[in-house]
């Protein structure tokens with residue numbers, strides 16, 4: 163069987179300066195960091211790579227902080243695209259969590275655990291309320 167290569171999507175969010183998340187005073191970029199997550203591409207495995215910046219603070223809140231891309235906030239193992247597919251499957255298409263996991267697995271080659279889908283649903287609900 164032929165090896166299927168993963169599709170790669172690259173994003174970058176690392177301008178020269180970035181506001182401190184506490185006070186908003188801009189720090190200067192001194193390095194880059196690459197984040198990687200599971201992405202959703204129809205019919206084949208996909209990987210999302212996001213380059214963010216590390217910033218030296220010019221305030222007293224914290225010494226360093228980093229930028230983030232809305233498609234992949236820090237700590238996410240799956241891209242926002244994967245999360246939205248899961249949440250839309252349940253909320254819009256009225257599928258069960260198990261059916262959504264099956265769809266992600268068969269159509270997008272993405273394996274997510276049941277707990278992840280429940281967590282994303284809860285987070286999406288919270289976002290809608292605020």
Ligand SMILES: [Zn+2]
Pocket residue numbers: 182183184185186187219221222223224
């Ligand atoms: Zn600050």
